[in-house]
Amino acid sequence: xSKAYKLPIGPVHIALEEPVYFKVHLEGETIVDVDILSxxxxxxxxxxxxxxxxxxxxxxxxxxxxxxxxxxxxxxxMAVEKIAGIEIPKRAEYLRVIADEIxxxxxxxxxxxxxxxxxxxxxxxxxxxxxREILQDVKETIWGSRMDLSANTIGGTKYDLDAAKTKYLxxxxxxxxxxxxxxxxxxxxxxxxxxxxxxxxxxxxxxALRLGVVGPTARGSNVNNDIRDxxxxxxxxxxxxxxxxxxxxxxxxxxLVRLREAEQAISLVEQCLREMPEGPIALxxxxxxxxxxxxxxxxxxxxxxxxxxxSNGTDKPERLKWRVPTYMHWEALRVMMPGNKTADTAxxxxxxxxxxxxxxx
Amino acid sequence: MLSASDILTYLVFPGGLFAVLxxxxxxxxxxxxxxxxxxxxxxxxxxxxxDAFKLxxxxxxxxxxxxxxxxxxxxxxxxxxxxxxxxxxxxISGVYGGTGANSDLIVLIYLLxxxxxxxxxxxxxxxxTYSAISVSREVVLMFAYEITFIIVLxxxxxxxxxxxxxVFSLKGIVDYxxxxxSFIADPKMIPAFLGFVIFLLATLEVPPFHIAENSADVxxxxxxxYSGMPLALFEMTHALKLLVLITVLQIFFMxxxxxxxxxxxLFWYLVKSVGIVAVISLIHASLASFRVxxxxxxLMTVPIALSLVSLFLVIFA
Numbered sequence: 001x002s003k004a005y006k007l008p009i010g011p012v013h014i015a016l017e018e019p020v021y022f023k024v025h026l027e028g029e030t031i032v033d034v035d036i037l038s039x040x041x042x043x044x045x046x047x048x049x050x051x052x053x054x055x056x057x058x059x060x061x062x063x064x065x066x067x068x069x070x071x072x073x074x075x076x077x078m079a080v081e082k083i084a085g086i087e088i089p090k091r092a093e094y095l096r097v098i099a100d101e102i103x104x105x106x107x108x109x110x111x112x113x114x115x116x117x118x119x120x121x122x123x124x125x126x127x128x129x130x131x132r133e134i135l136q137d138v139k140e141t142i143w144g145s146r147m148d149l150s151a152n153t154i155g156g157t158k159y160d161l162d163a164a165k166t167k168y169l170x171x172x173x174x175x176x177x178x179x180x181x182x183x184x185x186x187x188x189x190x191x192x193x194x195x196x197x198x199x200x201x202x203x204x205x206x207x208a209l210r211l212g213v214v215g216p217t218a219r220g221s222n223v224n225n226d227i228r229d230x231x232x233x234x235x236x237x238x239x240x241x242x243x244x245x246x247x248x249x250x251x252x253x254x255x256l257v258r259l260r261e262a263e264q265a266i267s268l269v270e271q272c273l274r275e276m277p278e279g280p281i282a283l284x285x286x287x288x289x290x291x292x293x294x295x296x297x298x299x300x301x302x303x304x305x306x307x308x309x310x311s312n313g314t315d316k317p318e319r320l321k322w323r324v325p326t327y328m329h330w331e332a333l334r335v336m337m338p339g340n341k342t343a344d345t346a347x348x349x350x351x352x353x354x355x356x357x358x359x360x361x
Numbered sequence: 362m363l364s365a366s367d368i369l370t371y372l373v374f375p376g377g378l379f380a381v382l383x384x385x386x387x388x389x390x391x392x393x394x395x396x397x398x399x400x401x402x403x404x405x406x407x408x409x410x411x412d413a414f415k416l417x418x419x420x421x422x423x424x425x426x427x428x429x430x431x432x433x434x435x436x437x438x439x440x441x442x443x444x445x446x447x448x449x450x451x452x453i454s455g456v457y458g459g460t461g462a463n464s465d466l467i468v469l470i471y472l473l474x475x476x477x478x479x480x481x482x483x484x485x486x487x488x489x490t491y492s493a494i495s496v497s498r499e500v501v502l503m504f505a506y507e508i509t510f511i512i513v514l515x516x517x518x519x520x521x522x523x524x525x526x527x528v529f530s531l532k533g534i535v536d537y538x539x540x541x542x543s544f545i546a547d548p549k550m551i552p553a554f555l556g557f558v559i560f561l562l563a564t565l566e567v568p569p570f571h572i573a574e575n576s577a578d579v580x581x582x583x584x585x586x587y588s589g590m591p592l593a594l595f596e597m598t599h600a601l602k603l604l605v606l607i608t609v610l611q612i613f614f615m616x617x618x619x620x621x622x623x624x625x626x627l628f629w630y631l632v633k634s635v636g637i638v639a640v641i642s643l644i645h646a647s648l649a650s651f652r653v654x655x656x657x658x659x660l661m662t663v664p665i666a667l668s669l670v671s672l673f674l675v676i677f678a
Contacts, residue, residue: 029653116649122568123646127399196652
């Protein structure tokens with residue numbers, strides 16, 4: 001079978017979580033090139049948000065995607081606050097970090113579970129999902145929902161932590177540490193996991209810089225573009241943490257970056273809980289959004305999320321545009337895939353932590 | 362000439378009805394055990410039996426661009442018949458003597474290759490790209506693991522001959538071990554046993570050899586275009602293959618009997634089979650899968666080396 005042929009993966013395929021279509025050009029078992037076709041879940045959200053007012057749009061942006069559902073309204077709110085010139089209370093800054101980091105850890109663990117599934121290690125997948133379940137419990141207890149937290153609002157946050165909830169969070173995070181360490185050991189040491197992920201889907205540092213990839217994908221190639229670090233927002237510059245970088249440039253490095261970031265999220269949340277000042281959590285009354293435009297950037301679990309908002313003095317935005325991290329990774333896939341085996345197509349695709357519903361919105 | 366008892370052994374016990382049902386139950390047990398190891402609930406024990414019944418009533422679809430429609434249709438039958446024949450020649454120690462023919466060990470080599478051949482035949486005839494990739498992997502792996510099997514088989518035959526040539530009768534191998542102790546307790550045979558277990562995992566396509574029908578890229582692989590009764594036949598073949606391999610493992614390495622009573626020995630055989638399946642599911646649940654090139658490299662070195670060690674020990678020690 002040395003003749004070149006094409007293998008369709010998608011739009012609906014067992015290995016894919018969301019609909020996207022890869023036309024994989026193969027020579028024997030080796031990938032030569034890959035065509036990516038998308039647009040199967042376009043919902044016209046950018047047009048929809050123009051018909052709703054600023055408060056309703058917090059709800060709509062949250063529905064863009066489930067795994068980074070906290071970051072969409074968060075970034076949108078930051079942009080709107082910039083237009084309105086709102087300074088949020090100090091306590092809200094810390095509360096926003098807590099919601100963000102809990103979502104980040106849960107999202108990373110989900111991706112890693114999928115990766116374990118794709119290398120045929122289903123026990124590891126269930127183990128990772130069980131670990132993630134602790135975070136799901138936390139989300140359900142504190143925010144009342146397992147996916148959409150609805151934590152932020154224009155001018156602050158919608159939730160507060162009392163003494164009982166703070167203790168609960170501390171306990172749960174403590175409970176999370178041991179299984180997380182165990183997972184880290186398995187992904188770093190296990191021979192079979194190593195054989196399937198090391199040297200697979202290489203994205204050299206130069207290519208990562210050239211293609212402008214973001215998030216853990218870039219940090220796995222030793223490129224620091226963590227928005228929390230280079231363009232700090234809310235309370236991130238007041239906390240003690242370092243950007244996680246790995247030098248392997250392969251699927252394994254991206255996994256290790258995610259696992260270490262999940263561990264770091266625990267430490268960040270604990271710091272927030274300790275250092276959080278007392279005070280109000282949000283501004284009183286409805287804000288007035290004047291005419292103007294603004295951009296905001298945050299570090300979503302998948303990478304840099306970018307929002308542009310333009311208002312004209314009415315209660316509805318005139319234009320709302322967002323750029324999601326996965327969009328920057330499409331082209332990077334064409335660097336990662338060629339030269340690898342068919343069996344790794346889905347694995348490499350998963351390693352960029354794709355979010356199709358964000359990208360096509 | 363076929364006698365009535367031959368037909369009975371082929372259709373009811375130990376072949377036919379008993380083997381298919383017990384095989385499907387073992388498959389169900391394996392699924393539950395793996396699920397429990399992974400912290401899931403798993404399907405009901407009878408799920409595979411239900412599946413077989415359900416598929417019997419489903420429409421049989423033959424793809425329009427199947428490259429060879431006749432091969433596509435007879436492939437599942439080939440594997441099924443081969444496994445039925447295999448189970449009817451295998452002796453169950455203390456219960457059933459097998460055919461007793463002096464060369465049935467050689468016949469076994471051919472019969473055991475039939476399910477893989479039927480997969481390859483059906484997959485390549487179905488005209489699907491997924492099947493084509495899956496078939497190419499299956500062929501690659503088959504060449505690698507069959508070598509191990511043949512070396513182990515001759516090692517066992519030579520060891521049962523006890524220095525006076527090889528015993529190519531399954532009954533002879535069983536009888537020798539019943540008298541002289543099981544080969545699994547023989548240090549010379551331990552490497553061969555490990556090699557055989559690797560062969561067994563590779564044939565059954567459980568992790569680390571879940572490659573030819575790896576759902577992450579080729580979905581169902583060679584079964585991609587199958588539906589209805591042919592698919593049910595493939596499932597039953599898989600169940601029979603599990604049973605046949607477990608029985609062969611018992612014949613080669615642990616045919617010990619539990620007394621003179623047939624009922625008791627049958628019970629002992631069932632318990633041993635369930636125990637082996639439990640070990641297989643533990644391995645299944647605790648390993649990731651190789652890629653096909655890695656699996657080939659592994660199969661061409663480790664199990665072959667292990668079985669050769671045993672062969673040399675048996676010949677020269």
